[in-house]
Structure formats: structure tokens, C-alpha cells
Amino acid sequence: MRTATSLAERPGMQADTGPAVAAAPATIVAFPSARPPIGAKLKSLLGFVAERLLPPAIVLLAVGVIWQLVCSEPGASLPPPSQILNDSWELIANPFYDRGGLDMGLFWHILASLKRVAIGYAFAAVVGVALGTLVGQSRLAMRGLDPLFQVLRTVPPLAWLPLSLAAFRDGQPSAVFVIFITSVWPIIINTAVGIRNIPQDYRNVARVLRLNPLEHFTRIMIPAASPYIFSGLRIGIGLSWLAIVAAEMLIGGVGIGFFIWDAWNSSLIGDIIVALVYVGIVGFCLDRLVALAAHVITHGTTSS
Amino acid sequence: MHKPYLSLSLVGKTFSRGAATTEVLRDVSLDVAQGEYVSIIGHSGCGKSTLLNIIAGLTEVSSGAVLLENREVTEPGPDRAVVFQNHSLLPWLTVYDNVKLAVDKLFRGTKSAGERHEWTMFSLELVHMGHAKDKRPAEISGGMKQRVGIARALAMEPKVLLLDEPFGALDALTRAHLQDQVMAIHARLGNTVIMITHDVDEAVLLSDRIVMMTNGPAATIGEILPVPLARPRQRVQLASDGAYLSCRAAVLRFLYERNRFVEAA
Numbered sequence: 001m002r003t004a005t006s007l008a009e010r011p012g013m014q015a016d017t018g019p020a021v022a023a024a025p026a027t028i029v030a031f032p033s034a035r036p037p038i039g040a041k042l043k044s045l046l047g048f049v050a051e052r053l054l055p056p057a058i059v060l061l062a063v064g065v066i067w068q069l070v071c072s073e074p075g076a077s078l079p080p081p082s083q084i085l086n087d088s089w090e091l092i093a094n095p096f097y098d099r100g101g102l103d104m105g106l107f108w109h110i111l112a113s114l115k116r117v118a119i120g121y122a123f124a125a126v127v128g129v130a131l132g133t134l135v136g137q138s139r140l141a142m143r144g145l146d147p148l149f150q151v152l153r154t155v156p157p158l159a160w161l162p163l164s165l166a167a168f169r170d171g172q173p174s175a176v177f178v179i180f181i182t183s184v185w186p187i188i189i190n191t192a193v194g195i196r197n198i199p200q201d202y203r204n205v206a207r208v209l210r211l212n213p214l215e216h217f218t219r220i221m222i223p224a225a226s227p228y229i230f231s232g233l234r235i236g237i238g239l240s241w242l243a244i245v246a247a248e249m250l251i252g253g254v255g256i257g258f259f260i261w262d263a264w265n266s267s268l269i270g271d272i273i274v275a276l277v278y279v280g281i282v283g284f285c286l287d288r289l290v291a292l293a294a295h296v297i298t299h300g301t302t303s304s
Numbered sequence: 305m306h307k308p309y310l311s312l313s314l315v316g317k318t319f320s321r322g323a324a325t326t327e328v329l330r331d332v333s334l335d336v337a338q339g340e341y342v343s344i345i346g347h348s349g350c351g352k353s354t355l356l357n358i359i360a361g362l363t364e365v366s367s368g369a370v371l372l373e374n375r376e377v378t379e380p381g382p383d384r385a386v387v388f389q390n391h392s393l394l395p396w397l398t399v400y401d402n403v404k405l406a407v408d409k410l411f412r413g414t415k416s417a418g419e420r421h422e423w424t425m426f427s428l429e430l431v432h433m434g435h436a437k438d439k440r441p442a443e444i445s446g447g448m449k450q451r452v453g454i455a456r457a458l459a460m461e462p463k464v465l466l467l468d469e470p471f472g473a474l475d476a477l478t479r480a481h482l483q484d485q486v487m488a489i490h491a492r493l494g495n496t497v498i499m500i501t502h503d504v505d506e507a508v509l510l511s512d513r514i515v516m517m518t519n520g521p522a523a524t525i526g527e528i529l530p531v532p533l534a535r536p537r538q539r540v541q542l543a544s545d546g547a548y549l550s551c552r553a554a555v556l557r558f559l560y561e562r563n564r565f566v567e568a569a
Contacts, residue, residue: 199392201388201390201392202392202394204362204380204386204388204392205388205392205394207361207362207379207380208360208362208380208381208382208384208385208386208460209382209405209406209409209410209460210380210381210382210409211409215409219405220394223394223396223397224394224396226396298396299396299440
């Protein structure tokens with residue numbers, strides 16, 4: 001592509017020869033597109049495995065072996081991996097069973113938690129971007145609201161729970177509210193910084209074009225601030241996943257948090273560890289999902 | 305004598321921050337005819353960019369007025385399209401979409417979707433950028449970005465095209481090439497152009513008149529030099545042309561003898 005652009009940069013009179021010039025690099029491009037031999041493909045695959053998959057696999061194995069050795073002694077307070085596999089095998093092998101009541105597979109618990117997170121986080125995203133835009137755009141709004149935000153954002157998520165239980169008189173909306181209030185602050189603050197950092201040039205473009213406020217918001221402000229907005233959204237999704245487990249422990253019902261609490265009450269330590277692995281993997285997937293959305297929407301201008 | 309197309313009368317601008325006030329421009333008066341190419345030249349800090357922003361409507365005057373076709377300029381608008389110094393293309397849009405944004409906004413009511421596409425492509429072809437329409441600004445060179453910036457401004461069909469040191473950030477060869485393209489476009493479309501520059505050769509080569517600014521604070525127009533060279537102009541032939549050289553010498557004398565740049569203490 002580099003060749004194509006530099007060739008096409010010639011003076012205007014030669015513009016008519018554009019197609020001919022453009023055709024030349026095409027033959028060069030044709031060379032690497034020839035199919036590489038199977039051997040080379042296999043080699044690069046092996047290289048990927050050796051470089052990316054082997055190191056974490058070795059670390060995982062080492063941790064497992066050490067754990068097994070340390071916890072195998074009689075009187076150890078935590079079970080070794082072999083015992084977890086043995087005790088909680090049904091939980092690991094079959095996440096989809098449902099025997100009514102709260103006796104169901106981890107998939108259903110995770111799904112219930114994800115639903116709460118989805119609702120709370122969606123509210124947080126909308127409110128956060130809206131308030132962040134207001135604070136980023138208006139100096140007066142910033143002076144009025146920023147101190148409030150700075151204080152409220154340091155309140156630990158669970159501290160909101162009693163208050164929301166008192167307000168909503170029900171566990172379900174309270175949990176959703178805790179998710180909302182936990183994840184909204186980084187979204188507000190990052191959006192505000194992003195809006196404040198929009199270069200004056202872009203605002204001038206909007207003014208010369210006489211974009212109306214809605215067009216200015218959708219065509220200039222949101223795309224220009226989107227790298228910041230998405231970093232706020234990423235922090236927010238991580239925090240809401242942190243908060244849901246704690247909130248569900250107190251609220252009860254179906255959900256991964258209550259599942260862990262219930263397992264603790266039944267002394268099923270193996271189940272707790274399996275659930276923790278699930279929580280970690282789901283949290284990781286949520287983070288990557290938001291990062292992927294950021295990458296797609298901002299055309300790769302945000303680093304993931 | 306007919307009325308001037310664009311007219312600045314006794315324009316002054318004072319910036320104030322707290323108790324400190326700085327008078328940047330004082331009593332700037334200038335008449336520009338339709339189709340004329342006027343350059344504004346001066347040392348850095350003389351307020352020439354402020355003057356351009358005032359004509360664009362991006363900065364308000366403190367005193368005096370700017371009239372375009374006998375109507376006072378009070379806010380920015382597409383009839384005074386600006387090509388910004390650092391191109392200011394929107395990086396999340398392709399080259400095509402950057403121009404299309406302006407075309408869609410201005411001609412939504414008057415042109416059909418097909419016509420708007422045609423007009424966008426026509427504007428890009430004017431600066432020979434049609435081949436890169438699907439690239440993003442980060443993927444093209446500085447000179448190409450500036451060409452797209454010019455295409456976006458031209459697509460607005462402005463009454464006055466305002467160029468704010470459009471070639472300042474480019475290397476000498478790219479700059480010369482772009483100057484030729486701007487001359488060709490000016491010859492073809494007959495736009496009224498006001499260009500800020502600090503390059504003496506650029507000013508003489510492109511302009512019908514050169515407005516020379518005195519040093520700030522309280523800068524004003526020191527002298528206006530007509531450039532009596534026939535168009536189309538060829539830079540190579542002009543390099544040894546007597547009239548060209550005397551214009552060039554006049555600007556240099558103004559800038560380096562009578563209004564030497566004084567380093568702020």
C-alpha cells in the first residue's frame with residue numbers, strides 16, 4: 001500500500017494515469033499471496049503454541065503441583081486439586097442441570113448474575129456518558145457536580161446496599177442499583193475528561209459547518225471522546241463484576257455470589273473454588289468483550 | 305465603483321484575562337474584491353491568525369466590523385470555509401466521509417443523495433484525492449491530509465476561502481506542489497481567497513495583493529502590495545522575472561528592515 005500512495009502523490013497533470021499507476025503495485029502484492037507450503041503453516045502454528053500457550057500452561061501446572069503437595073498433608077485446611085476434582089466433579093462436568101429451587105448448575109447462577117450486571121451496567125453506561133458529557137462540556141456543571149462525584153465514588157459498593165434495600169424494599173432492584181452506582185463513576189469521570197480534551201480544531205469544524213447540538217454530540221463529541229469513554233466503560237464492567245458477587249452474597253436467591261456463600265455454609269470448599277474459577281473467567285471475558293467493542297467502534301484507535 | 309465583496313473596517317481585537325489586557329489588532333481596514341487572492345503576511349505573533357479567525361467568525365471583534373456582501377459577520381458559517389493549519393480532519397472518518405459530512409450538512413435539502421455523492425467525489429478529484437477516498441487520515445501523508453482539508457472547504461462552495469498557513473507544516477517539495485494545485489483551483493473556480501502565510505515566495509507567487517502586518521502588540525496593516533503578475537504563473541519562469549523579484553524584495557524589505565521581528569524579552 002505504501003508504494004501505491006507514494007506513486008499516486010504525483011502532480012495533478014498525471015492524475016489521468018491513475019489506474020495504470022495503481023495497477024503496478026498489484027503485481028508486487030501478488031507474490032506473498034501465493035499459498036505458503038503446509039510445512040511453514042505448521043511451523044508458525046507450533047511457534048504460536050510455544051510462544052503464547054506453553055508459558056501459561058507450565059505456570060498453571062506448577063501452581064497445581066505445589067498446591068497438591070502443600071494441601072495433601074493430613075489436617076490441611078484447604079482441599080488439594082485432586083480432591084476438588086473428585087468432590088465437585090458434577091459441578092465441573094455439568095453446568096446446565098436444574099433440579100428446581102436453588103439446586104442448579106453454575107451456568108444458571110452465572111446467567112442470573114450476568115442479567116443483573118447487564119441491567120445495572122446498561123443504566124450506568126447511559127447515565128455515565130450523559131453526565132460525563134455535561135460535566136465535560138459545562139464549567140458550571142463541573143464546579144457543581146465534580147466535588148460530589150469525587151466523594152461519592154470512594155464509597156465502597158456494599159455500603160450502598162442497606163440504603164438501596166431501604167429504598168427499594170426488594171433484593172433484585174437493590175443488587176442492580178449497587179451495580180449501577182459502582183460502575184457509573186469511572187464512566188462519568190472518563191467521559192468528562194474525554195469531552196474536555198476534544199481539540200479546539202474539531203469544535204471549530206463543527207462551528208464552521210453549523211452543526212446543531214445533536215449533530216455536534218453524535219458526529220463530533222462522542223467519536224472524539226470515545227477512547228476515553230471506552231476506558232471508563234472497561235473499568236466500569238470490571239467493577240460491576242466485582243460488586244455483584246459481594247451484593248448477591250447478602251441478597252440471596254439465584255446468583256453466583258449466593259452460590260459461593262451457600263457453599264461456604266455447607267462447607268463445600270471445593271465448590272467455592274470451582275465457582276471462583278468461573279467468576280474469574282467470566283470477568284475476563286466481560287473485559288475482553290468491552291475491549292473488543294471499543295476496538296471495533298473506534299476503528300482500532302484505542303489500544304486494547 | 306462597486307461595493308467591495310468582503311470588507312473589514314477598523315477591526316480591533318483585545319484579549320483580556322483577568323486584569324491583564326492585550327491589544328492584538330488595532331484599526332485593521334481592508335477591502336477584498338470578488339475572486340481576489342489576498343495573502344496576509346507578518347512575523348509570528350502579529351495577530352494574523354486572529355485576523356483570519358475574526359473573518360471566519362470564530363473570534364469576535366472587540367471593535368469595528370467585518371462585512372461580507374454587506375452583511376455583518378457575527379458567527380462562523382460555511383460561506384467562509386476555513387482550511388486549518390493542521391488540517392483538522394476527523395480521524396475516525398474516512399477521507400470520503402470527512403468531506404461528505406460537510407456536503408451532507410450543507411446540501412441535505414437541495415441535493416439528492418446521488419448528487420451529494422457526486423459532489424463529494426468532485427471535490428476530492430479537484431485536489432486529486434479521489435483514489436484515497438476510503439483511507440483514514442492516519443493512513444495518508446501530511447500533504448494529502450491538507451489536500452483533503454482543502455477539498456472539504458471547497459465542497460462548502462464558500463464565498464470566501466480562508467487558508468490559515470495551509471502549507472506551513474509541509475516539506476518544501478510538497479508545499480510547491482500544493483501551491484500549484486491551489487493556483488489551478490483558483491483559476492478554475494475563481495474563489496475569493498484569503499491566505500495567512502509567513503513564506504515570502506508563497507505570498508508573491510499566489511497572491512493578487514499582499515497585506516503586510518506590522519509587529520504586535522496592537523498590530524495593524526503596514527502596507528498593501530499589489531502583485532502585477534499575469535496568470536497563470538509558472539514558478540520556474542518567475543524565478544528570474546523582474547516584477548516578481550521586485551515584489552519579493554519589497555516584502556523582504558518590509559519584514560526585515562522596517563518591521564524587524566523583536567524577540568519578546
